[in-house]
Amino acid sequence: MLSDRLPTEGIRKKFNITKKSSGQKVVALAGNPNTGKSTIFNALTGLRQHTGNWPGKTVIQTRGTFSYGGSSYILVDLPGTYSLLASSADEQAARDFLCFAQPDATVAVADATCLERNLNLVLQVMEITSRVVVCVNLIDEARRKKISIDLEELSAQLGVPVVATAARSGLGIAELKERIHQVAFGKLTTNPRRLVYDPEIEEAVSCLEHSLKALIPPGVNSRWLSLRILEGDRTVLDAMREYSSKISYGREPAVETGHCPAGSRA
Amino acid sequence: MKQDTALPDRVLDPAGDGIIRDRVVRTIYSHAEYIAARTVKPADTRRVDWDGKIDDILTSRWLGFPVMMALLGAVIWLTVAGANVPSELIASALFRVQDWLAGLFVRAGLPSWAEGFFVHGVYRTLAWVVSVMLPPMAIFFPLFTLLEDLGYLPRVAFNLDNFFKRAGAHGKQSLTMSMGFGCNAAGVIACRIIESPRERIIAILTNVFVPCNGRFPTLITLSSVFMGGMAATAYGVAAAAAAVAGMVLAGLWVTLVTSRVLSKTLLRGMPSSFTLELPPYRKPQVGRILVRSIMDRTVFVLGRAVTVAAPAGGIVWLLANIRVGEMSVIGLLAGTLEPFGRALGLDGHILTAFILGLPANEIVLPILIMSYLSTGSMASLDSLEALRVLLVEDHGWTWITALCTMLFSLLHFPCATTLLTIRQETKSLKWTLTAALIPLAAACLVCFTVAQAARALGLC
Numbered sequence: 001m002l003s004d005r006l007p008t009e010g011i012r013k014k015f016n017i018t019k020k021s022s023g024q025k026v027v028a029l030a031g032n033p034n035t036g037k038s039t040i041f042n043a044l045t046g047l048r049q050h051t052g053n054w055p056g057k058t059v060i061q062t063r064g065t066f067s068y069g070g071s072s073y074i075l076v077d078l079p080g081t082y083s084l085l086a087s088s089a090d091e092q093a094a095r096d097f098l099c100f101a102q103p104d105a106t107v108a109v110a111d112a113t114c115l116e117r118n119l120n121l122v123l124q125v126m127e128i129t130s131r132v133v134v135c136v137n138l139i140d141e142a143r144r145k146k147i148s149i150d151l152e153e154l155s156a157q158l159g160v161p162v163v164a165t166a167a168r169s170g171l172g173i174a175e176l177k178e179r180i181h182q183v184a185f186g187k188l189t190t191n192p193r194r195l196v197y198d199p200e201i202e203e204a205v206s207c208l209e210h211s212l213k214a215l216i217p218p219g220v221n222s223r224w225l226s227l228r229i230l231e232g233d234r235t236v237l238d239a240m241r242e243y244s245s246k247i248s249y250g251r252e253p254a255v256e257t258g259h260c261p262a263g264s265r266a
Numbered sequence: 267m268k269q270d271t272a273l274p275d276r277v278l279d280p281a282g283d284g285i286i287r288d289r290v291v292r293t294i295y296s297h298a299e300y301i302a303a304r305t306v307k308p309a310d311t312r313r314v315d316w317d318g319k320i321d322d323i324l325t326s327r328w329l330g331f332p333v334m335m336a337l338l339g340a341v342i343w344l345t346v347a348g349a350n351v352p353s354e355l356i357a358s359a360l361f362r363v364q365d366w367l368a369g370l371f372v373r374a375g376l377p378s379w380a381e382g383f384f385v386h387g388v389y390r391t392l393a394w395v396v397s398v399m400l401p402p403m404a405i406f407f408p409l410f411t412l413l414e415d416l417g418y419l420p421r422v423a424f425n426l427d428n429f430f431k432r433a434g435a436h437g438k439q440s441l442t443m444s445m446g447f448g449c450n451a452a453g454v455i456a457c458r459i460i461e462s463p464r465e466r467i468i469a470i471l472t473n474v475f476v477p478c479n480g481r482f483p484t485l486i487t488l489s490s491v492f493m494g495g496m497a498a499t500a501y502g503v504a505a506a507a508a509a510v511a512g513m514v515l516a517g518l519w520v521t522l523v524t525s526r527v528l529s530k531t532l533l534r535g536m537p538s539s540f541t542l543e544l545p546p547y548r549k550p551q552v553g554r555i556l557v558r559s560i561m562d563r564t565v566f567v568l569g570r571a572v573t574v575a576a577p578a579g580g581i582v583w584l585l586a587n588i589r590v591g592e593m594s595v596i597g598l599l600a601g602t603l604e605p606f607g608r609a610l611g612l613d614g615h616i617l618t619a620f621i622l623g624l625p626a627n628e629i630v631l632p633i634l635i636m637s638y639l640s641t642g643s644m645a646s647l648d649s650l651e652a653l654r655v656l657l658v659e660d661h662g663w664t665w666i667t668a669l670c671t672m673l674f675s676l677l678h679f680p681c682a683t684t685l686l687t688i689r690q691e692t693k694s695l696k697w698t699l700t701a702a703l704i705p706l707a708a709a710c711l712v713c714f715t716v717a718q719a720a721r722a723l724g725l726c
Contacts, residue, residue: 059458088461090461113546115305116298116299116306119297119302120294120295123297124294147308148307150307153305154305157300157305193297193301196293198289227290
């Protein structure tokens with residue numbers, strides 16, 4: 001009853017996500033292109049899939065459902081992107097969903113054969129949401145190439161659970177489901193690695209964040225939004241208008257700087 | 267105090283110098299580097315990096331292009347060589363059914379127009395579409411999906427990137443063109459991967475220059491008859507395949523020229539850059555390729571062709587058999603278009619077939635044949651030889667007629683499905699019309715030039 005009135009449900013509806021029951025969890029699937037993301041998606045959902053468009057964008061949205069441990073999950077396949085910083089339609093769709101629809105868990109898929117490149121996106125995902133499971137896919141290919149990955153250390157460094165998978169053969173999918181379950185139901189608390197920027201940026205972010213909090217729905221990551229505003233990303237302001245009822249349409253959100261100590265600068 | 271008011275301006279300035287983003291990105295990358303250094307033990311560097319070595323060849327300055335041409339040639343050669351025999355087998359089987367059906371109609375005492383409409387109109391067109399389209403598609407699609415699965419397509423994009431950039435278009439356009447081989451409507455939808463609206467429109471407007479599945483069989487059939495001497499010998503098959511490959515290259519060339527003209531006139535602007543990742547080569551999953559290419563592509567495209575061909579066959583039969591005075595409706599149409607057709611190296615019937623074939627390119631050749639048959643003497647057509655006799659001996663085709671028909675097929679306006687898709691994707695009537703008119707103009711221009719040059723040189 002109560003959960004239906006949470007504002008997040010309203011925002012999720014704007015992303016074409018409607019729960020069948022209040023207990024159903026929403027899981028996002030993020031990752032670089034060519035990491036076998038859709039193979040993971042297929043392995044998790046089987047044939048229970050629907051395709052549509054991301055609202056207002058000519059980007060394909062694929063959704064599916066799966067059950068695990070007696071609960072049901074809606075899995076949303078985000079567009080494959082290399083970052084969440086620039087502003088192509090794909091990247092906007094992915095980051096708006098992560099930021100405003102607040103999925104109960106997010107699977108960040110990384111290619112084991114070029115992990116470093118993929119970690120950039122994983123870190124950006126973790127910066128928006130803490131409920132992350134990292135899926136190191138194509139582990140069989142990495143092993144064949146004699147690349148070895150210390151999964152325990154990776155999990156310790158990132159502060160979130162890490163699962164190695166070879167989605168083509170189904171390896172690791174059961175464990176991935178278990179981890180999604182644990183994170184989505186809060187049975188496993190993550191402690192994501194925090195990216196700390198230059199003192200100047202940090203100072204500007206903290207004062208922006210202060211005035212931003214009143215303007216955004218509860219739970220939405222104000223630190224991440226502040227960083228994007230600081231970078232001068234206008235598309236993020238559009239997204240705030242779209243998904244926050246507290247900002248009326250057509251008005252620039254007023255970002256006050258009264259809280260900032262004199263002398264601070266970007 | 268001055269600094270306090272300075273902050274919001276700076277903060278909300280999208281034209282800012284990007285210093286903050288640079289710093290943010292640098293921090294993220296340094297974290298990724300730090301973590302990777304502690305968790306990844308890279309492969310033994312003495313091991314041979316096969317992917318890198320293969321890429322050095324496939325994307326090299328000198329070998330990249332020849333290898334690409336060789337692969338294209340090989341795929342088309344296999345398609346032409348393999349499609350011939352099954353095509354004739356299917357055709358003779360289906361036309362035997364036609365005779366049986368006609369007998370059934372007669373025995374049931376149905377009027378002769380019913381037999382004409384259903385058997386000679388609907389059924390014969392269906393039989394043609396299936397026998398001409400199915401074998402090449404069943405060979406081409408699995409081969410194409412194999413290249414896709416191996417990871418070759420991004421290499422094609424890499425090789426062609428420079429050409430597209432110089433034409434003022436987006437490098438990803440080569441990927442949307444690849445999709446166009448299956449179906450131009452699918453290619454137009456694939457243009458969504460291009461973010462810049464300007465370059466996306468260019469890619470949409472030029473996608474039709476890739477011969478889709480509806481036109482591939484037309485190109486293959488005509489090259490087999492005219493360039494390959496019925497593709498009866500190995501040399502003939504090679505010549506026919508070379509002609510089809512030449513058509514694909516001509517399409518690519520027209521795409522580049524049109525893109526360049528568009529980006530200098532209607533869609534002025536600079537090409538945007540993008541990151542193209544060359545994914546590792548992967549072992550193809552043969553079973554999945556077969557299922558995917560046969561089920562998703564072959565059956566889908568054939569199903570669409572059949573649904574359009576059945577009613578279109580009936581309608582064209584009516585047009586060919588309803589008489590106004592001495593002439594059939596189709597004959598009248600063809601007569602009116604005759605001078606235009608001649609100027610383009612075609613004739614009135616061919617032009618009529620292209621216009622009536624607007625719903626789907628698959629039915630252009632069946633319409634043409636039916637329209638010829640309504641004025642000619644032959645009753646059925648079940649082999650390439652019969653087609654040759656109909657075209658050359660009854661209707662005076664030369665190889666220039668065939669070449670112009672192939673060029674017109676390659677370049678003319680997109681089919682109705684593609685136009686509707688363009689309307690949906692651009693949400694603009696103006697661009698939809700442009701998408702029909704540019705190819706039409708290109709087709710007329712090229713065919714006119716070829717026909718007049720051939721005449722001037724006394725080649726026909």
